[in-house]
Amino acid sequence: MLPIKLENIKLNQQYKNREDYFKKMGEQLFSAGLVNEGYSTSIINREEIxxxxxxxxxxxxxxxxTDYQFSRTTDIFITVLKTPIAFFRMDEPEKTVEVSIIVQILFDNPEKQPDILKELMEIITNQRVLKEMIAAQEPKEVLQHFQINN
Incomplete structure (x- = not known):
């Protein structure tokens, strides 16, 4: 079961670039007590590698x-962007891709990671679902796509 809460879904968000996203999201997560000190630096560094x-x-x-030691929970945060931002590609790290949806995962236990990623991949590689997420007016419209498999 994917740990996605309605309040973890943000629509129509705007960031200058991925570093801006990571810093602002890291501050929010730290203020909420969901991550430990050093989380933002860790996720930015991990993204480089x-x-x-x-x-x-x-x-x-x-x-x-990023590494589970920086998280106090297992949670998924979905950010639908108003304007895409560049991320380096997982499969071709020297190239970038314009990203419209960010699915940020917190793990407090490394054993949870493979199952969550597997379940997520089934949903987030479906272009029909991604288009519906981009068009969503309310977070609950995004959440319903992740509850199908729960």
Whole structure:
């Protein structure tokens, strides 16, 4: 079962670039007590070494995450962007992809990671679902796509 809460879905968000996204999201997560000190630095550094952008078709996504030691929970945060931002590609790290949806994952236990990623991939590689997420007016419209498999 994917740990997605309605309040973790943000629509029509705007960021200058991926670093701006990571810093602002990291501050929010830290203020909420969901991550430990150093989370923002860790996720930015990890993204440099292991990029998370996926060229999935017309609508592209990123699935950033970092080491479980920085998280106090297992949670998924979905951000639908107003304007795409560049992420380096997972499969071709020297190239970038314009990402419209960011699915950020927090893990507090490394054993949860493979199952969550597997379940997520089935949903987020479906272009029809991604288009519906981009068109969503309310977070509950996005959430319904993740509850189908729950």
């Amino acid at each position: 292991y990029p998370t952008g996926l060229a999935t078709g017309e609508i592209n996504i990123a699935i950033p995450h």
